[in-house]
Amino acid sequence: MNDSLPFSKILIIGLMLFAMFLGAGNVIFAPIVGQQAGTNTWIAMTGFLITGVGLVLLAIVALTRGGGTVEKLASRVHPKFAVVFSVLLFLALGPFYVIPRTTSVVYEIAIKPVIGPIPPSFHIFYI
Structure with missing residues (x-):
């Protein structure tokens, strides 16, 4: 049995792993922390x-060995x-984390400079 992958699949997997380790959070967050x-x-x-690289690498190894x-x-x-x-994991990664984070970035960068801050009387949640 031939266990080797074609170059196209190796390239795709390599690009996905690169994206996991070099996302916007790792590019922006690391210099600010430093x-x-x-x-x-x-x-x-x-x-x-440890948290940005080690845990991701550990998850990749665990998933690979786990099937x-x-x-x-x-x-x-x-x-x-x-x-x-699985359902909770995908909900946590998508609707509970990524979508609110993305919309808040869009608001801060694109909407707030144009229309200004939202008046307190329009706030839905008070912190």
């Missing part, structure tokens, strides 16, 4: 490498757990 760390730069860099999908990995606990965990 700047704010001051004399604690090495501690900040170590923490960022390639979140469902297969989570089904080792229980099939019902796999379904619930």
Whole structure:
């Protein structure tokens, strides 16, 4: 059996892994953390490498060894757990995290400079 992948699939997987490690958060967040760390730069860099690179790499290894999908990995606990965990994971990554973050960035960069800040009487939630 031939286990080698064609070059096109290797290229696609390589680009996906590159995107995972070099997203906008890693490009913007790391310099800001380094700047704010001051004399604690090495501690900040170590923490960022552990959380921003190490945990992602650990997740890739776990998924690869666990069958390639979140469902297969989570089904080792229980099939019902796999379904619930997968649904909660994708909800947390999409509607609960990415969509609010994206809309707040669009508001701060594109809408607020044009129309100004929203008056307090229009706020839905008070913090």
